[in-house]
Amino acid sequence: MSVDQSDITKVALLARLKIDEADVPQYVENLSNILGLVEQMGEVDTDNVVPMAHPLDAAQRLRADEVTETDQRDAFQGLAPQVESGLYLVPKVIE
Amino acid sequence: MHTKTITQLSAALRSGEVSSVELTSLFLDRIKRHNPALNCFITVTEAEALKAAAAADRRLKAGDVAPLTGVPIAHKDIFCTQGVKTTCASKMLDNFIAPYESTCTAKFAEAGAVMLGKTNMDEFAMGSSNETSYYGAVKNPWDLARVPGGSSGGSVSAVAARLAPAATGTDTGGSIRQPAALCGLTGLKPTYGRVSRFGMIAFASSLDQAGPITYSAEDAALLMNVMAGFDEHDSTSVEREVPDYTAGLDNGIEGLRIGLPKEYFDEGLDDSVARVIDAAVKQYEALGAVVREISLPNTGLAVPTYYVVAPAECSSNLSRFDGVRFGYRCDDPQDLFDLYTRSRGEGFGAEVKRRIMIGAYVLSAGYYDAYYLQAQKIRRLISDDFRAAFESVDVIMGPTSPSTAFRLGEKSDDPVTMYLSDIYTIAVNMAGLPAASIPAGFVDGLPVGLQLIGNYFEESHLLNVAHKYQQATDWHLQMPKEF
Structure with a gap:
């Protein structure tokens, strides 16, 4: 399986990654090679195999619906690039 | 003092032969002297370390001691450490001061271990050579022109050069075992779920697992006694009793059934590495183990x-x-x-x-x-291969890596070639099994690692099998001359 430049552009958009135009050919080559490696999987007959999502086949543990976390908003917002009045700021979304 | 194992350092601290402040200062000095050549630390926490060492000395005086009290240790920069820069070796987190502490590092702090700093790694643990770090490549203390392996490259480089007596690492596809092999150390990837992932920056959550990087299996057991255990903050943490990992170290291994997967000795393996592995297996036979060939067909x-x-x-x-x-x-x-x-x-x-x-x-x-x-689905097939194998053998052995440490830049332009260097370690993560790498010899002055794969939650047994080998050999005590 090989990918072309339009695949790279599409997948970069899906992943929200800005890729320099000049780097696209390199990504085409690298991703095509990696998908070539992955292609070997297609030769295996897995019709009756149950997919394995978790190494121990464990079930999700549940806990009581109780508030256990304390409010640390100031500490967390101290790490943010831009905040104001307790809100995270981003460029204007709605005019 | 800097060449002693944790077991020896722990005894020296208890007897008062050395204080934690003295020991910590010694390692901080060694870091200052050698880190510029190795680049194994991203952050050195000198002030915090000396403060923690002084607190450990007070605990030692009061007799309130755990085995790691006062022992310096380095943590991979993938663990969140409250108030300390935590980067995962990425520009993305270059300005990130963690607002909370990972369970793993918190447990070390509670035990009285002294954090020396945060070690370099492949960016977000993605790499097998420690060349993808935003902070630059780490060098292998055995040959500065070569990679230390990855992604826990800073941790192994620091321990191999005796800049820290032990370090933590994480292993998603071989990131503890492969660098431990390439730098001549003991590294253990526990069973998935054995060590909490809370506060460990996630790469691939169904594969990631933290473990110890040490000189010896005995030291690894001491670290596991601190790291392992259930944590309600990690939804994949396993609720299961934690054994004393040091308790069975000296158990006899007569009659141990060792399986050698034929797929781990195919044409991809360097002949010189294969000879070292063969010699290690013969050593096990001399210790009373029984060896048979097995097959893991989906390798x-x-x-x-x-x-x-x-x-x-x-x-x-x-x-x-x-x-x-x-x-x-x-x-x-x-x-x-x-x-x-x-x-x-x-x-x-x-x-x-x-x-x-x-x-x-x-x-x-x-x-x-x-x-x-x-x-x-194929992950299931890979896992079933191991299940079948463990019906007839107790432990699986083979090479950790197909070659010794490669040169810086040798594989960094070709992702697929780099990926294939993890061919013997990845299946273990897919299955969630525990596995260790221990030093087994040298090829042209570069260390070779023997991989030991155990059944689920059999870390104690793996450490016992590793310890018996280390009692009979001294590969794990070799150290690079320049350090």
Whole structure:
């Protein structure tokens, strides 16, 4: 399986990654090679195999619906690039 | 003093032969002297370390001691450490001061261990050579022109050069075992779920597991006694009693059934490495073990399957880095889309972007069944291979890595060649099994690692099997001359 430049552009958009135009050919080559490696999987007959999502086949543990976390908003917002009045700021979304 | 094992240091601290402040100062001095050549630390926490050492000395005086009280240790910079820069070796987190502490590092702090600093690694643990770090490549103390392995490259380089007596690492596809092998150390990847992942920055959540990097199996057991255990903050943590990992170290191994998977000794393995592994297996036979050939028929599928599962999970995990709440934000974003794409495009390095894109591709509409679902099915087949093997053997052995440490730059232009260097370690993560790498000899002055794979939750047994070998050999006590 090989990918072309339009695949790279599409997948970069899906992943929200800005890729320099000049780097696209390199990504085409690298991703095509990696998908070539992955292609070997297609030769295996897995019709009756149950997919394995978790190494121990464990079930999700549940806990009581109780508030256990304390409010640390100031500490967390101290790490943010831009905040104001307790809100995270981003460029204007709605005019 | 800097060449002693944790077991020896612990005894010296208790007897008062040395104080924790003296010991910590010694290692801090060694870091200052040698880190410029090795680049194994991203952050050295000198002031905090001396403060923790003084507190440990007070505990030692009061007789309130655990085995690691006062012992210096280095942590991979993937563990969140409250109030200390935590980067995951990425520009994305270059400004990130963790607001909370990982369970793993918290347990070490409670035991009285002294954190010397945070070690370099491949960016977000994605790499096998420690060349993808935003802070530059780490060097192998055995040959500064060679890689230490990855992704826990800083941890192994620091311990091998005796800049720290032990370190933590994490292993998603071999990131503890392969660098331990390439730097001549003992490294253990525990069973998935044995050590809490809380506060450990996620790469591939169904594969990631933290473990110890030490000189000896005995030291690894001491670290496991601190690290292992249930944690309600990690939903995949296993509720299961934690044994004393040191208790069975000296058990006899007469009659131990060792399986050698024929697929681990194929044409991909360097002849010189194969000879070292053969000699190590003969040593086990001399100790009373019984060796037989086994087959893990789906071994060849492990790398291809991993490069679907791991990137898929990574693309999902790394979506949280968006330039809004923490981490890197691009200058002067024009709109929200520009903010996301440029913050991520500029904040992540090339290998991380490659893996995010592979993950986004295999999970995208129309491809899910062919890639991700097929990979999960093959993961089952790989896991079943091990289940079948463990019906007739107690431990599986083979090489950790197909070659000794390669040269810096040798594989960094070709991702697929780099990925294939993890061919013997990846299947273990797919199955969730515990495995160790222990020093087994040298080829042209470079260390070779023997891999030991055990059944689920049999870390104690693996450490026992490793310890018996280390009682009969001294490969694990060799150290690079320049340090």
